[in-house]
Amino acid sequence: xxxxxxxxxxxxxxxxxxxxPDPEASYEQAVDRSYLREHGTRTxxxxxxLLAGNLADYRAIVHRTDREELPLLLxxxxxxxxxxxxxxxxxxxxxxxxxxxxxxxADRAGSTAADLDEADAVVTGCAVAIAExxxxxxxxxxxxxxxxxxxxxxxxxxxxxVPDQVxxxxxxxxxxxxxxxxxxxxxxxxxxxxxxxxxxxxxHGPRTLEVVLVTGAD
Amino acid sequence: xxxxxxGMPAFPKAAHEAxxxxxxxxxxxxxxxxxxxxxxxxxAELDDWARLREAGKQIKDHTLRHLDHYLVRLEExxxxxxxxxxxxxxxxxxxxxxxxxxxxxxxxxxxxxKSMATQEIGLNEALEAAGIRAYETDLAELIVxxxxxxxxxxxxxAIHRNRGEIRDIFEREMxxxxxxxxxxxxxxxxxxxxxxxxxxxxxxxxAKVGVSGANFMVAETGTLVVVESEGNGRMCLTLPExxxxxxxIEKIVPTWRDLEVFLQTLPRxxxxxxxxxxxxxxxxxxxxxxxxxxxxxLLDNGRTDTLADDVGRQALRCIRCSxxxxxxxxxxxxxxxxxxxxxxxxxxxxxxxxxxxTASAIDASLPYAxxxxxxxxxxxxxxxxxxxxxxxxxxxxVQGGEFTRHGAKVTLKPARGHAAERAAMRAAGMVFGRxxxxxxxxxxxxxxxxxxPRTLPGPGRAWSATRDLPKxxxxxxxxxxxxxxxxxxxxA
Ligand code: SF4
Numbered sequence: 001x002x003x004x005x006x007x008x009x010x011x012x013x014x015x016x017x018x019x020x021p022d023p024e025a026s027y028e029q030a031v032d033r034s035y036l037r038e039h040g041t042r043t044x045x046x047x048x049x050l051l052a053g054n055l056a057d058y059r060a061i062v063h064r065t066d067r068e069e070l071p072l073l074l075x076x077x078x079x080x081x082x083x084x085x086x087x088x089x090x091x092x093x094x095x096x097x098x099x100x101x102x103x104x105x106a107d108r109a110g111s112t113a114a115d116l117d118e119a120d121a122v123v124t125g126c127a128v129a130i131a132e133x134x135x136x137x138x139x140x141x142x143x144x145x146x147x148x149x150x151x152x153x154x155x156x157x158x159x160x161x162v163p164d165q166v167x168x169x170x171x172x173x174x175x176x177x178x179x180x181x182x183x184x185x186x187x188x189x190x191x192x193x194x195x196x197x198x199x200x201x202x203x204h205g206p207r208t209l210e211v212v213l214v215t216g217a218d
Numbered sequence: 219x220x221x222x223x224x225g226m227p228a229f230p231k232a233a234h235e236a237x238x239x240x241x242x243x244x245x246x247x248x249x250x251x252x253x254x255x256x257x258x259x260x261x262a263e264l265d266d267w268a269r270l271r272e273a274g275k276q277i278k279d280h281t282l283r284h285l286d287h288y289l290v291r292l293e294e295x296x297x298x299x300x301x302x303x304x305x306x307x308x309x310x311x312x313x314x315x316x317x318x319x320x321x322x323x324x325x326x327x328x329x330x331x332k333s334m335a336t337q338e339i340g341l342n343e344a345l346e347a348a349g350i351r352a353y354e355t356d357l358a359e360l361i362v363x364x365x366x367x368x369x370x371x372x373x374x375x376a377i378h379r380n381r382g383e384i385r386d387i388f389e390r391e392m393x394x395x396x397x398x399x400x401x402x403x404x405x406x407x408x409x410x411x412x413x414x415x416x417x418x419x420x421x422x423x424x425a426k427v428g429v430s431g432a433n434f435m436v437a438e439t440g441t442l443v444v445v446e447s448e449g450n451g452r453m454c455l456t457l458p459e460x461x462x463x464x465x466x467i468e469k470i471v472p473t474w475r476d477l478e479v480f481l482q483t484l485p486r487x488x489x490x491x492x493x494x495x496x497x498x499x500x501x502x503x504x505x506x507x508x509x510x511x512x513x514x515x516l517l518d519n520g521r522t523d524t525l526a527d528d529v530g531r532q533a534l535r536c537i538r539c540s541x542x543x544x545x546x547x548x549x550x551x552x553x554x555x556x557x558x559x560x561x562x563x564x565x566x567x568x569x570x571x572x573x574x575x576t577a578s579a580i581d582a583s584l585p586y587a588x589x590x591x592x593x594x595x596x597x598x599x600x601x602x603x604x605x606x607x608x609x610x611x612x613x614x615x616v617q618g619g620e621f622t623r624h625g626a627k628v629t630l631k632p633a634r635g636h637a638a639e640r641a642a643m644r645a646a647g648m649v650f651g652r653x654x655x656x657x658x659x660x661x662x663x664x665x666x667x668x669x670x671p672r673t674l675p676g677p678g679r680a681w682s683a684t685r686d687l688p689k690x691x692x693x694x695x696x697x698x699x700x701x702x703x704x705x706x707x708x709x710a
Contacts, residue, residue, distance in 0.1 A: 002305070003305040003306060003307045003311060004305040006305075006307050006625065007289075007305050007307055007467065007516070007518045007522060008286050008289065008290070009625070010518065010522035010523075010525075010526075010625040011285045011286040011289070011467075011522050011525060012286050013526070013625070014522050014523075014525040014526035014531075014622065015283065015285070015286070015525070020284065023280070023283070023284035023287050023288075023472075024287075024472065027280060027472055027473070030276055030277075030279075030280040031273055031276040031277055031280065032269070032272060032273060032276060033273060034266075034269055035266040035269040035270045035273055035479070036264075036265075036266045036269075039263075039264060039265065039266070054492065058491070058492075058493075058495070109506060112423075113422070113423045113424075113457050114423050114424075117419075117423060130493075132492065133492040133493035134492060134493065135493050140504070140507055146506060146507035146508070147452070147456045147498075147507055147508055148456050148457060148507075148508075151449065151452050151453065151456060151457075152423075170478050170481050170482050170493075171475075171478040174474065174475060174477055174478050174481075179436065179439040179441045179474050179499065179501055180299070180439070180501055181501075181504070182498075182499070182500045182501075182504050182507055182508055183497075183498070183499040183500075184452065184496065184497070184498055184499075185493070185496065185497035185498075185499075186495065186496060187491070187492070187493040187494065187495050187496075188495050189495065190447065190448050190449035190495050190496065191447050191448070191495050192357045192358075192411055192447055192448045193447070193489070194356075194357040194358040194361070194376060195357070195376075195381055195384055195407040195410055195411070196245070196248070196249070196380055196381055196407065198407040200407045200408050200411040202411070202415075203357060203411050203414065203415055203447075203448040203449055203450070204355075204415060204418065204419070204422070204448050204449035204450045204452070204453055205448070205449030205452060205495070205496060206449075
């Protein structure tokens, strides 16, 4: 007997009477989903404001701009952090970094983690942003790249297209996301409270997270 | 379970020693009170909390009721997505599987993200015995590992260490493990975190094998979820070529949509945040992004025995948020180590004896490590009635009876040396023996607090004799909760 058989056999004996042959059919009734899809009612503008507030509350640095000003803002953010190199996902809209000075580094299949460690910053888009929790979600789309490029560099600038990419709540975000893609949910820079519960920002992930809320972007 | 804790003294003795340690007590008190107040505020932000909690309970109950079905479904989904699924009936088998998988890669070190399941099975020790070094990468786990220590809290395993002790451990122990601590290290938390960042970074960047647990596994999609704060999880899940995840079979949820409940209740219950800094979700392997080999080891190790107990099985709903630890008057005074298990606090008091049986002195005494005040039940985001299970397990210890061990029915004899407990159980049977009456009992206890003795009679004496009894609050937690709407009045 394989361990698989042993475990499944133990489960069936533990449960006693033979179970429902198709539990998924009865699942709908098994759970009361009367909890809220989102908390409170807001205009689109208020939802974006809430996102900005909650991002800042967890120590992300939030900027607001429009399509025309975006390249200049990104140039300034990179300049003020002193970045000499910036990692670029495969299909970042070309205009975004049009004014930026740092050397652009493409993430190649052969790039090792140590190579990525040389880059000072990374600029990406996102898949969705959640207002109630102050979260941005990356799904590895072409303007975000693979997971490691937003992990190893110490400075992550994430551009959120508002209002299209902003949802109110966690349930609304899950509706939009594809579980087949690798997903990274980010709520503020990495943090630890392991030392006497004092919150310290910036452990292993990027120590600086800047979120740019941009209107009218392509 | 892990050999780490074998030979632990029974709870009353261990608790007595812990209570005498004033540093430990002060650290714990500060920590648990800080988190508990913050948690109440985070929970109060959601006016549908009670409904989310109920939905979480129902999702888990349904899954457990049909666990065989969902395990097979999960296996299919993970396999289709490019992963390989292994089944481990006990700790030894899980350790053998993982050790074999690491050896196949030809590597002699792995990076690990905090996982209770791998602590439970003693994986680090098993790997060490096979010549493989496992590096813990969670800051608290690093402190514990470098300090040659045991974790004492689910979420903050080094909660018993203060900053001065941590600085000393880093200065002394980092060198032998890799990059030494920076010179002139002070005890400022930011500096200590920076020392850990530098120490671990070289390990992340060269790691070829990562080992993790998971908070959730989605049966319909094969998605695994890891919830974390520091980014060490992302490092371990993304940079290595091979990822091995060891996960208890109870961590399944049926559908993708179910995450909408737990991703709201878990962060608020555990770190008291609207959302934790990082959550990673992956489904099998993805071309060119992350590990190209993924192994999932499904762990039983006493879980099916727990499932066989109608009352006790609710412990398998646990999502390891640690809220119950932070409100527990016994945990606050005794500390995590007294529980002699990787699962401390109220959840440990009901989970460890079920996973391991009640044969040892520590496991037989764990169901008594509680004053049955009910605060743990009130905060539990999946509504586990811990007092009910405690009373049930006490009956098992005292009266004996039938239960399941390694998949087979066994009859437990009434425990010797528990004669006093037996008598006390009979006397207390009216209230404690019948869970339905428990709630009324708690309220009664609060209302009659002025006549309460300083030590508990019968089963309670074993631990209450070692320290001052917590004062019974002027109103029960349950009453207070209702009056204040879940602490919205706030104490912080
Ligand atoms: S028993 Fe409940 S409160 Fe305690 S850790 Fe588990 S889920 Fe959290």
